[in-house]
Amino acid sequence: MNNFIDNTWLPSETGRTFDNVNPADINDVIGAFPLSSALDVNAAVSAAARAFAEWRLVPAPKRGDILRRAGDIFTRRKDELAEVMTREMGKTITETKGDIQEAIDTAYYAATETRRLFGYTAPSEMSNKMNMSFRMPIGVCGIITAWNFPIAVPSWKILPALAAGNTVVFKPSDDSPHSANIFAEILLEAGLPAGVFNVIHGDAEAGSAIVEHPDVRVVGFTGSTHTGKAIAARCGQLNKKVSLEMGGKNAQIVMDDADMDLAIDGVLWGAFGTTGQRCTATSRLILHEAIHDEFVRRLTEAATKIVLGDGRKPGSQVGPVINERQREKILSYIEIGRQEARCVLGGERDMDGDKARGHFIKPTIFVDVKPHHRIFQEEIFGPVLSVTKVSSYQEAIAVANDCQYGLSSSIYTRDVSRAFAAIRDIEAGITYINAPTIGAEAHMPFGGIKGTGNGHREGGWTVFDIFTEWKTVYVDYSGHLQRAQIDNY
Numbered sequence: 001m002n003n004f005i006d007n008t009w010l011p012s013e014t015g016r017t018f019d020n021v022n023p024a025d026i027n028d029v030i031g032a033f034p035l036s037s038a039l040d041v042n043a044a045v046s047a048a049a050r051a052f053a054e055w056r057l058v059p060a061p062k063r064g065d066i067l068r069r070a071g072d073i074f075t076r077r078k079d080e081l082a083e084v085m086t087r088e089m090g091k092t093i094t095e096t097k098g099d100i101q102e103a104i105d106t107a108y109y110a111a112t113e114t115r116r117l118f119g120y121t122a123p124s125e126m127s128n129k130m131n132m133s134f135r136m137p138i139g140v141c142g143i144i145t146a147w148n149f150p151i152a153v154p155s156w157k158i159l160p161a162l163a164a165g166n167t168v169v170f171k172p173s174d175d176s177p178h179s180a181n182i183f184a185e186i187l188l189e190a191g192l193p194a195g196v197f198n199v200i201h202g203d204a205e206a207g208s209a210i211v212e213h214p215d216v217r218v219v220g221f222t223g224s225t226h227t228g229k230a231i232a233a234r235c236g237q238l239n240k241k242v243s244l245e246m247g248g249k250n251a252q253i254v255m256d257d258a259d260m261d262l263a264i265d266g267v268l269w270g271a272f273g274t275t276g277q278r279c280t281a282t283s284r285l286i287l288h289e290a291i292h293d294e295f296v297r298r299l300t301e302a303a304t305k306i307v308l309g310d311g312r313k314p315g316s317q318v319g320p321v322i323n324e325r326q327r328e329k330i331l332s333y334i335e336i337g338r339q340e341a342r343c344v345l346g347g348e349r350d351m352d353g354d355k356a357r358g359h360f361i362k363p364t365i366f367v368d369v370k371p372h373h374r375i376f377q378e379e380i381f382g383p384v385l386s387v388t389k390v391s392s393y394q395e396a397i398a399v400a401n402d403c404q405y406g407l408s409s410s411i412y413t414r415d416v417s418r419a420f421a422a423i424r425d426i427e428a429g430i431t432y433i434n435a436p437t438i439g440a441e442a443h444m445p446f447g448g449i450k451g452t453g454n455g456h457r458e459g460g461w462t463v464f465d466i467f468t469e470w471k472t473v474y475v476d477y478s479g480h481l482q483r484a485q486i487d488n489y
């Protein structure tokens, strides 16, 4: 399996490859993908830069027609792509279908936005002069993403970037390259001209070549805080626009008046869905003391019943974690947790039967966690939930906000005033009321504050603030020189 440059499938110029392996069964090698270098990136960026000259001139609604076709093809290939995605990154088929649906939604949404892409007009301070502004494409966008949403998250960036008239060089995670190639196949079939969309496989070497390339004008990144900050620092030096979606340590607050069954369903899905490997995953549970003991008992009872297994097997509810490195990282956090707090569920690998061949970790719950504990502060990115107890709404908010990240959040309460206060008080880019911390929709702004992001929002029309620059236009039809700020004062 190859890179995709200028609508052609090409191996890396270096001849190097890496293996993509099924995390549910490490004996199942999916294929070898190019381990690309700066040479490959140069070829892709050149193709994208050439293609930009024409693509920017295609009327936006015509670009939208191609995206709509891409949405149709994603729909047609949904089941097949879900199999591919589950095989390479582990989450269940139900979830990989959801991942693809998010891209379908984004494709149709971006297609319709091509008939809007609104600018604005305003009166001039002069006579016989007209002021207006337009969104302009920027050029070649470098898109670098993680493996946990191999289609959805790239689609949030790539499809609006294309809709706006940019061209793209995409480096997917080396844990989910196959899905990325199907993304390319779909855009090819939809009719995207050569060079408009390119895929470069590889590791940090390829990623940093994209960031460094002088013709890449915008970098869109989803991944770890460590890498995101390094990219942003470099983009600062190179004066490039950069949009970051990084870590999360998302809290679900459950107040004493909450619907307990609803809140338990919410935390089970938020904490253990996608094996806890979402930047929006619920990793902190903040319980009011009045319901704490009963909640923990019932939650633990329910979580015991979660069926771990290969995401492609019917009945599996939670799949493996992505790779050995992540597995070891999660297990080491579990060891830290055992020093800090009390493990009431899981806390170990699941080596039962076939699962011994994969990276399975049992859903894990820690109680008696204090807000300053490392397992309550640091992103683990696995099926590990840390529970703490509070005695009031104010304390719940203070604990929720005592965190370096600010992506998603949730509160379960039946008190409408408290719900609105929480919307105001929780420091996060997203707040759910009586719903888990996961479940973002394609047409709403997505992103976080504090250590999670750098002020940008994907999703909805806010994403176009990343992938366009403003052009302000003054049309003077007075026939004589008019001096702004001078003649009329």
Ligand code: UN1
Residues within 6 Å of the ligand: 102, 148, 149, 153, 222, 277, 278, 279, 280, 281, 437, 438, 439, 440, 441
């Ligand atoms: C991510 O974890 O990077 O809201 C994105 C959600 C999903 C997207 C998650 N729709 O959890």
